[in-house]
Amino acid sequence: MEEISLFGIFFSALLINNILLIRFIGLCSFFGVSRQMEVSLGMSMAVIFVMTISSAVTWILYHFILLPLNLEFLKISTFILVIAALVQLEELFMKRYIYQLYRALGIYLPLVTTNCAILAVAFLHVDYNYSFIQTVIYSLGVSLGYTVAIMVFTGIRMRLEIAPIPAPLKGYPTAFFIAALMSLAFLGFKGLFGL
């Protein structure tokens, strides 16, 4: 794979290959927690925090332990267990040292474990063969892209709560149509910065 600049990696992850709207990863939480602004903000913060740390840790694990020992086939099992354990550790650490942040993220942290976006980024940086710095920038971009998409989506959904919509289309069907329109808009970023 040819070298891409860090700038390119960041913006490609943030907008052009937006993890929710273009790659379709992490949709359960996208539809599940997008009813209120505060909830989706909390979830996004937890995703940013956990995704960056967990992809850094899985990178170290993969390149310094699994590859030298020829254990690539254990990739799936190790990554998911490591991420689950890591979330627990982060929770304990924050409870002890950064109580403010713990109060804010509290209930969202355990939910993040089941967010497939976290695990997907761990597999994707292996697939793309990124270096350590590239991995960190990439996961930052992905998690910020997650934040952007879910905040906009929540905003639109909250407005539409009071709109007169035909009964069979209320709720999830409308949410899917909004997502379709947003995804169409994000397709427009294709070719930005020549990426």
Add this chain to the structure above:
Amino acid sequence: MKAFTNGLLRENPVLVLMIGLCPLLAVSSSAINALGMGIATTFVLAFSNLVISSLRKLIPEDLRIPVFIIVISTFVTITDYVMAAYFPPLYRALGVFVPLIVVNCIILGRAEAFAYGNRAIHSLLDGAGMGLGFTLVIVIIGIIREVLGNGTIFGSSRFIVHPGLIMILPPGGFITIGLLMGILNWSKHRRK
């Protein structure tokens, strides 16, 4: 037998329980990819249910989730390597969604809700039924998107002259599933 048919319609994991959405949208851009994904998920679901249910007396209750995850990820790894070896084009098309079967909520959900408390043979049937229910929906969506977006079914020759590319692109997935749910809700409303 009831364990098997439950998953097909009445408790269909996708349409009724609203779980397992990611692969549903991501790999349904053509019918053949959708079928591949459906079969892979059914395989993992049925066999992890079987193993978990056979071991259920040995698994301590506090440790059950990590044990479930290890069993599931073992079967996902098997699927991953078999698919890479025998079906390389399908494997490339599905990409990161093959390892992501491990976090498909349907599988962990069935392990917890059914396999941990039922006999092995019933759990196998329940897994197969749920898996086939998932396959059914994903293949239907795959066929709709492929016909409208590319004018083919399972890669046959093109019979629609001007297909709308949009149905294969990501927005098409959202539109298709939104409409399907709308139609389902509408038929429920009418029956009342």
